[in-house]
Amino acid sequence: MLHAVARVNADDDSVRRWVVLHYRYDADRRERRNIAVAAFDNPDEFHADLETRSAQLRSDKECGEVLDAAERISGRMYGPGYLRLQRNAHLLKRAIEHGVAPAVIDDMELPSNVSYIRAERP
Secondary structure, three states: OOOEEEEEOOOOOOOOEEEEEEEEEEEOEEEEEEEEEEOOOHHHHHHHHHHHHHHHHHHHHHHOOOOOOOOOOEEEOOOOOOOHHHHHHHHHHHHHHHHOOOOHHHHOOOOOHHHHHHOOOO
């Protein structure tokens, strides 16, 4: 019996979503990385899909179809605003690396694990 699955866009930053990630080689970027392969608005559907994909990958590895031993399936939950906060943190990091401070730094909302200190001369 087929069930309707509520999928969402993994990049939709306005909703809480559970994203299934496949760590594999990305030919477009020429690197190994986590690639979002599915996203759900329901954790039960997320866990079911995660189990299905993990079992399939295990089966493929046992049959010798998968060449990369580092390949794996994982997943995580992203809350609303997660991507915006990550972009802000990346902007701050790049600004510091270049020795400049964005003019809007005081108004930027940052992830809870990111902070900054501004030192000014009198």
